[in-house]
Every structure is written in C-alpha cells, then in structure tokens.
Amino acid sequence: MQTANDLRDLLKRIDRRSYPAYKDTRGAYQFPGYVLSIDHVQGDPFAAPSRLSIHVQGRRAAFPRDLYQVPCRRVALQDELTRRFARQAARLSFQAKGSGQSGLIAVSRCGQEVLERTACRLDPASGDLLLRLEVGFPANGRTINARELEKILFGFLPRCVQASLFYREADAEGMWAAADLAEDQLYIREQLPRLGLCAFVADGSILPRASGVSDLPMEGAVPFRSPAELSVALDLPHGGRISGMGIPKGVTLIVGGGYHGKSTLLKALEMGAYDHVRGDGREHVIAGEAAVKIRAEDGRGIRRTDISMFIRDLPNGKDTAAFTTEDASGSTSQAANVVEAMEAGASLLLIDEDTSATNFMVRDELMQRVIHRDMEPITPFIDRVRALYDDYGISTVIVAGSSGAYFHVADHIIQMDRYAPRDITALAKGEAAAFPLRSAPPEPAPPPSFDRRPRPSPELRGSERVKLKSLGRDGVAVNRETVDLRYVEQLADGEQSAALGWCLVYAQRHLLDGRRTLREVVDALERLMDREGLDALCESRGGIPFLARPRRQEIFACFDRCRSLKL
Numbered sequence: 021m022q023t024a025n026d027l028r029d030l031l032k033r034i035d036r037r038s039y040p041a042y043k044d045t046r047g048a049y050q051f052p053g054y055v056l057s058i059d060h061v062q063g064d065p066f067a068a069p070s071r072l073s074i075h076v077q078g079r080r081a082a083f084p085r086d087l088y089q090v091p092c093r094r095v096a097l098q099d100e101l102t103r104r105f106a107r108q109a110a111r112l113s114f115q116a117k118g119s120g121q122s123g124l125i126a127v128s129r130c131g132q133e134v135l136e137r138t139a140c141r142l143d144p145a146s147g148d149l150l151l152r153l154e155v156g157f158p159a160n161g162r163t164i165n166a167r168e169l170e171k172i173l174f175g176f177l178p179r180c181v182q183a184s185l186f187y188r189e190a191d192a193e194g195m196w197a198a199a200d201l202a203e204d205q206l207y208i209r210e211q212l213p214r215l216g217l218c219a220f221v222a223d224g225s226i227l228p229r230a231s232g233v234s235d236l237p238m239e240g241a242v243p244f245r246s247p248a249e250l251s252v253a254l255d256l257p258h259g260g261r262i263s264g265m266g267i268p269k270g271v272t273l274i275v276g277g278g279y280h281g282k283s284t285l286l287k288a289l290e291m292g293a294y295d296h297v298r299g300d301g302r303e304h305v306i307a308g309e310a311a312v313k314i315r316a317e318d319g320r321g322i323r324r325t326d327i328s329m330f331i332r333d334l335p336n337g338k339d340t341a342a343f344t345t346e347d348a349s350g351s352t353s354q355a356a357n358v359v360e361a362m363e364a365g366a367s368l369l370l371i372d373e374d375t376s377a378t379n380f381m382v383r384d385e386l387m388q389r390v391i392h393r394d395m396e397p398i399t400p401f402i403d404r405v406r407a408l409y410d411d412y413g414i415s416t417v418i419v420a421g422s423s424g425a426y427f428h429v430a431d432h433i434i435q436m437d438r439y440a441p442r443d444i445t446a447l448a449k450g451e452a453a454a455f456p457l458r459s460a461p462p463e464p465a466p467p468p469s470f471d472r473r474p475r476p477s478p479e480l481r482g483s484e485r486v487k488l489k490s491l492g493r494d495g496v497a498v499n500r501e502t503v504d505l506r507y508v509e510q511l512a513d514g515e516q517s518a519a520l521g522w523c524l525v526y527a528q529r530h531l532l533d534g535r536r537t538l539r540e541v542v543d544a545l546e547r548l549m550d551r552e553g554l555d556a557l558c559e560s561r562g563g564i565p566f567l568a569r570p571r572r573q574e575i576f577a578c579f580d581r582c583r584s585l586k587l
C-alpha cells in the first residue's frame with residue numbers, strides 16, 4: 021500500500037497540469053490511523069464529484085461490540101457516525117477554492133429517518149469501519165490546483181475523521197443513546213402483533229412538522245395524548261415504561277372537523293414504518309414495517325394488475341383481472357395501489373380521503389338506488405375493507421371526515437378534536453345503528469392473482485455504462501426510462517430512489533426472464549441486500565454511490581411504475 025507521503029509527492033507532480041492528470045491519484049493510501057481510498061476521480065471540475073472512502077481498522081476505531089452486534093443497533097450507529105461526519109464536513113466544505121465543484125466535501129445528508137446506507141458500514145465481524153464521501157477536486161479553470169486538494173486531504177479530512185470515527189475521541193453518550201433507541205423502536209414494532217395492534221403512538225409525541233418543506237418537529241405543537249380506552253403501556257428494553265395509543269388491528273376510522281389534525285396523525289403513521297432520530301418527536305410512533313399508504317394516482321401506468329375485486333365489467337370490455345393502461349383514472353389507480361400493496365405483503369393500509377378518489381371509497385345510498393349495482397363497475401373500498409381484514413389479515417386506518425358510511429364497517433373510531441384523539445366508537449356506532457345500511461352485502465371476490473412475470477426492458481438496457489440519476493424523492497432516471505415516484509409517499513429519501521434505480525438495473529441484468537414472478541424478483545433483491553448489503557446492487561466501477569435501503573413495498577412500487585417493464 022502507498023503512503024500518505026506518496027500521495028503528497030504525486031500531488032506536487034501533477035499540480036498545474038490539466039485536469040485529467042488527477043486520475044493518477046486513484047488508489048489507497050495509509051494515513052495515520054486510517055486508509056484513504058480514492059475510488060473514482062471526476063473527469064472535470066464541473067462533473068459529479070470524486071468518490072473517496074475512509075477505512076478504519078476495528079481495533080483503531082474501537083467501538084464496543086455492544087454498540088453494533090445487533091443489526092438494528094449497528095444501523096443506528098452507522099447513521100449516527102454519518103451524521104457526525106457530515107456536520108464536520110459541512111463546516112469545511114468549499115473552504116478550499118476553485119472552479120465548479122472545487123472544494124466540496126460531502127457525505128449523505130440524513131433526514132429524520134434512520135436508514136441503512138452505503139455511506140457508512142461497520143463490519144460486525146471485525147469492527148472495521150468504512151465511510152464514503154464525495155470531494156470536488158479543486159481546479160482553476162481546468163488546471164489542477166493540487167495545493168487546495170492537499171489542504172482537503174491532509175488538513176480537513178483528518179480532522180473530520182478524528183472527530184467522528186474513533187470511539188475514544190467521540191462523545192460516546194450520543195452513540196449509546198442512538199443504539200438504545202433503535203432497540204426500543206424494534207421492540208415496540210415486534211410487540212405490536214402480540215398486543216393485537218397495527219400501530220402505536222406514544223404519549224408526548226410531536227406529530228406535526230415545522231412546515232410543508234421542513235421535516236423537523238413543529239415548535240409549540242400540542243403533544244399527543246392517548247384516549248384512556250386505547251391506552252397501552254410498554255416496558256422498553258432501555259427507555260423504561262412508556263404509554264401511548266395502540267391502534268388495534270382491524271378497521272380504524274379517524275374522523276373530526278377540518279384542521280383538527282387527522283391527516284397529521286395519518287402522516288405520522290405512514291412514516292412510522294421507519295425509525296426516527298432522537299429529538300424528532302416521532303421516535304416512538306411505530307407502525308408495522310409493512311404499512312402502506314394508499315392514494316389515488318391519476319395518470320399512472322398499470323400493467324396486468326388484477327383489480328377485479330374492485331372493478332369489473334367495464335363498458336369497453338377491458339379485462340380487469342389483468343388490467344393494463346398507460347393513464348389510469350383516480351379509481352383504477354387507487355384499486356391497483358391496493359392490490360399491488362397486497363402483492364407486496366402489506367399488513368396495514370393507510371388511506372386519507374384528502375388524496376382518495378371518492379367513487380373508489382364510497383357510493384352513497386341514494387346513488388345506489390338511482391344507479392343500480394349492475395350498471396356500476398366499481399365495488400367501492402368500503403365493501404371490501406372488512407374482507408381485507410377477515411380474509412387477508414390486512415388492517416386499514418382511514419381518515420374520513422365527510423362520509424359516515426364507514427361508521428358501519430369500522431371496529432374503532434377515533435375523533436381528532438383540536439389535535440387530541442378521542443375514542444368515540446360507542447357513540448358513533450350508536451348513531452350509525454339509527455341509519456342502517458339498506459344495500460345488499462357485496463358479493464365476495466376471489467383472491468387477486470399475482471401472476472406477473474416481468475421481462476427485460478429495452479429502455480432499461482442502455483449502453484455498457486449505466487446512466488442513473490436520482491430525482492430525489494420524485495423518482496429515478498435509469499438509462500432511457502424515468503420512473504415517477506412522486507406519489508409513492510413513504511419514500512423517505514432520495515438515496516432510496518437511487519437504490520431503487522439500481523434494483524431495476526440489477527434485476528434487468530440478472531433476474532428478469534419472463535419466468536420469475538415479480539414477487540420472486542423482489543425476494544431475490546431483498547436477499548441480496550440482506551446478505552451482501554446495498555453495495556451489491558451496483559456493479560459500478562466508479563465507486564459505490566450513496567444509496568439508502570428502500571422497503572420491500574417501495575421496491576414493488578418502483579417496478580409497478582416502471583412503464584417500459586412488460587409484466
């Protein structure tokens with residue numbers, strides 16, 4: 021292995037030469053306490069920055085095994101280390117100067133969710149630590165300014181590494197707190213089924229966010245407090261006794277006046293599929309990890325999804341058992357979203373009337389009298405929601421402020437009253453009894469077919485070099501295909517979009533053969549990530565990009581929205 025001094029000499033030699041001479045810096049260099057690896061060098065100062073990684077041996081990093089042996093603790097520790105490094109890097113970024121991206125020092129920008137990322141990996145066997153970062157190699161115009169790069173590699177980076185990647189140098193308390201919280205969160209998630217719950221919202225939680233563009237907690241918000249009827253207490257492995265609202269399995273209705281906090285509660289449940297960092301306010305808002313937000317998504321493409329449990333006998337005679345369209349309506353898109361969520365193994369559906377197609381959700385009595393069932397292709401969700409639970413074990417939480425019809429089918433009814441939940445089940449059921457439903461019960465539907473076998477797509481193939489660009493939470497562009505994920509609301513991070521793009525690329529190369537079902541493809545991708553980590557998704561020569569692990573449900577959602585994929 022080359023030494024740091026070798027690198028210093030090299031930098032002296034290439035100073036003031038033209039930019040491509042930077043390519044010679046590729047390689048690994050032993051610095052005091054760590055190895056700096058230059059994995060990919062950008063082609064010019066305006067291109068995507070160079071990719072570097074820092075490797076610290078286990079005995080040097082010296083993190084106690086108790087911090088990382090358990091997988092959930094390890095993910096939390098990796099997240100904590102990434103955030104620490106990012107804080108250091110942010111102060112030093114662009115302190116070295118030059119044209120284009122010169123001087124940039126960046127690692128993953130973590131949001132409020134704690135995710136497994138390629139940015140940082142701690143090997144559970146050896147304790148070895150790997151941290152990835154991007155650096156804009158400095159130039160004046162297109163002339164190498166190696167003195168500025170020297171400042172970064174020999175001045176700034178060692179400071180960042182010292183301050184964040186060695187246990188002895190660091191504020192250890194925060195690391196233990198992060199790992200302990202992760203274990204508490206996992207504990208709650210695992211207890212949910214045993215307690216007959218599909219979600220838990222701790223007392224004292226802060227659900228609303230600072231603004232539509234900030235995911236930080238709202239200041240001065242009304243803290244959450246469970247109604248007595250739904251209150252559950254848990255003894256956490258680390259955090260002591262905690263109480264909060266347990267949402268029972270089955271069908272739960274959230275009602276209340278406009279602006280009383282219904283959607284805010286639902287949104288918190290949606291993101292409760294993930295763990296949140298300390299100080300977020302939603303640390304102990306936990307939904308089963310297979311919770312799926314269902315909404316209308318006009319215009320999405322659908323390929324061979326069996327929506328016949330909701331829609332059949334279309335006037336154009338189209339087959340709804342393998343429904344295909346390039347431009348779905350509100351109701352067909354929402355029906356497809358439900359069935360595809362079932363295919364993805366959803367245990368809980370989360371629905372907000374604000375983002376639903378009305379004709380998919382209900383059909384009122386008067387309308388049923390005027391337009392007879394035979395004339396209506398849609399069996400609304402209200403007629404299927406019970407069977408979803410009774411036959412498939414899939415619970416539903418629905419926000420419905422405007423239709424009382426759901427009172428009849430709900431097991432529990434929660435009213436949001438000035439941001440405080442109240443259990444009004446008895447009251448609402450009493451009122452509902454005075455308005456019995458006269459319509460005949462719906463015909464039972466056979467289980468949907470999930471027999472979809474994706475074939476390779478010419479749009480995804482591209483040339484030898486993969487062109488992949490994350491569009492943040494809006495989607496991902498892979499070669500000639502752009503996948504629109506704007507309405508996949510539980511996508512938490514742009515790095516998840518990037519990982520989804522790599523899932524497509526990997527599947528295209530290794531898995532899509534027209535024989536494996538979509539489920540088998542996704543199973544294989546998940547096994548790969550479980551076994552070898554996210555890195556295994558990309559056979560990228562130019563260093564591993566920043567990726568965050570998507571949930572199984574979002575992998576399905578991505579494949580379902582990849583229009584060129586023939587299923």
Ligand code: ADP
Pocket residue numbers: 227228229238240241242243244276277278279280281282283284285436439
């Ligand atoms: P609804 O869906 O019932 O119409 P929302 O959930 O959209 O209501 O909430 C309305 C407004 O109230 C939002 O601006 C939200 O940020 C704010 N809000 C929600 N919960 C709280 C709370 N606990 N404390 C303070 N403000 C809140």
Ligand code: MG
Pocket residue numbers: 282283284374
């Ligand atoms: Mg609302």
